[in-house]
Amino acid sequence: MNKIKIAIIGYGNLGKGVEAGIRQNKDMELVGVFTRRDPSTIKTATAGVSAYYIDDAKNMTEQIDVMVLCGGSMSDLPEQGPHFATMFNTVDGYDNHAEIPDYFNAVNKSALAAGKVCVISSGWDPGLFSINRLYAEAILPGEITYTFWGKGISQGHSDAIRRINGVKDAKQYTIPLESAIDAVKKGETPELSAREKHKRVCYVVADEGADKEQIKNDIKTMPNYFSDYDTEVHFITEKELEMEHSGLPHGGLVIRYGKTGLNGEHNNTIEYKLNLDSNPEFTANVLLAYARAAYRLSKEGVSGAKTVADIAPAYLSIKSGEEIRKTII
């Protein structure tokens, strides 16, 4: 089999997840990892695969079928997405929802000019959750789709706690409220405030002698991050944090309720739920399925930026159309 040649830009949690995920896909191989760090300091987990300086990617366009962009959405992707779309088919998990239309346009311009296929925002939210919002809305028109996140670690909120005076380390879990989920399932189509949808639970390691009441207050009153939520703060030891909260679990639920019947007499709900031990590894696996799609679309002569909404499910599968009809449909 002619394997799809994948390369990775950015070798953090997500990039390492892509490397691990490639081993699960027998039609793919990893050909290189690109980094802004000194590549000699990086040893990949894949035998025979080297790390390269990011600026050398432009000299390897012939060896790479799809470049998986694993940088951050805040500052890396807005620059790297449009840049690498000028020379590679790409896949990314750009997740700054409000900026997706602009990001799409910037990547699309490069991709069309270069004749490349570039799939943006293809993790799980945006990504799988987006598709499920779309399907559910098309099938049950007229009501609201609800998205809940968690139980899971929010990196941004954990970072915000760490910046507070007297905090040594911290992890923050976002937890969806069962009461809200139940109300949605019952068809009450409630208007839910931030506080009514999720609560925030924080595990904090305080510096020796720090004022814990002050820290607790600083967290609970922090605008945007915590003040709009019911927030629990638990002080634990550094060892407890390491032992019990070192993972990166996440997940969530997309749920839509809708009536059917001439008089709306029947209730129906659609639910899509993820429960993930490893947010970055699962996200990486989604990116790889869309890398397969980007490769195939490119082979068909397609070009431009695509979102998960633009790609038929069959493009993600290693199976042929015939096998899909026989074993999956």
Next chain:
Amino acid sequence: MNKIKIAIIGYGNLGKGVEAGIRQNKDMELVGVFTRRDPSTIKTATAGVSAYYIDDAKNMTEQIDVMVLCGGSMSDLPEQGPHFATMFNTVDGYDNHAEIPDYFNAVNKSALAAGKVCVISSGWDPGLFSINRLYAEAILPGEITYTFWGKGISQGHSDAIRRINGVKDAKQYTIPLESAIDAVKKGETPELSAREKHKRVCYVVADEGADKEQIKNDIKTMPNYFSDYDTEVHFITEKELEMEHSGLPHGGLVIRYGKTGLNGEHNNTIEYKLNLDSNPEFTANVLLAYARAAYRLSKEGVSGAKTVADIAPAYLSIKSGEEIRKTII
């Protein structure tokens, strides 16, 4: 707005569901109902919309954008699917899983020759469940996807009970077993027998003076239908059956568990769950979303048979690509 002109073949529960569903989609209008019955005996629920004899459809190809085929999969669709694909864009919910490859080929041949787009097997299973099996398998390779059905009424099993001597009427519910679902979620990837996945609960109205023990035994030992399951039989009155079991609820769950990480150290599950008060009305709404897709694909010059795997999610939505990126992704 130029509305999509929909017509219906077959005016049973599913056809009536399509008629009701059209009212929820402001870009669609119903232009006719076709039937094998005497059309003068049928009054549609939509003002100004007539019923026609099925053979008259061929004279109305110019007035209809998409024909929604609402006949049964056993004997109607194998004939109607390939036939109407010679003159219309069509959508159906053909659900005889084992025969889908052959049915696809038959419809595809007609559709390609006629330059029409024909979406087959687009209800919820096959249909939405198929898509979810496909996405889940592509993203978490290497394990098994489990599908559970119910709690819901199985029409075929209810009919089988009604044919037993001494049975006046009956309804049969298929119920998934929580123990099996829990084992799958835990990542035990169990090999589940029919009995371990679902149980069957029967509500039976016996004829006056019938031998209830004999009926119970006849049900529980019926091959294929009941003998491989734990089956409960409850005798109730005709009135109770009418009051409590006259609906057509259904639903189910697609669930896939998969490991990620270099050493498979992380567990992840994807779940897709439907809970439907009305199986036919919900199925009808899915057919309508795919009718929109068929219409758009046809406008783009596409032709041939398609399954849900072949159609990008965006084609189902009333929203433009730009709106999708702004509000759904």
